[in-house]
Amino acid sequence: MTSKERGQFIRLLLNYQTKRIENIIRMYFGIDRDRCSLEEIGHDFECSTRTLRDSLNKGLNRIRVSLTHTDKMFPHEEMEEERKICKQLKEYVEGINPDLIHKELPYYYSKFLD
Secondary structure (H helix, E strand, O other), X not given: OOHHHHHHHHHHXXXXXXXXXXXXXXXXXXXXXXOOOHHHHHHHHOOOHHHHHHHHHHHHHHHHHHHHOHHHHOOOHHHXXXXXXXXXXXXXXXXXXXXXXXXXXXXXHHHHHO
């Protein structure tokens, strides 16, 4: 799996988030824009960094669940392509660190994903 394919898969998974969480993840990790700190994002959204970290962890957890439970996340037959993509991305992530898939992310964990 190339980095370009991984980027496309992650962008696809971001489309299944709420717009707010999608924008927070994109800003925090610098997807299709410059990276921002939680303080900068908090200034844009007019909320605290703790609230942003909660939203960020919620979005990352949703992505993790979509990778581990692809049949539940994409139950319809026309979503077969999404299932295939999630399984490929899951295999890639498990190759890096299986704990990222199988364990619940603690509250503070997202700061270590940088």
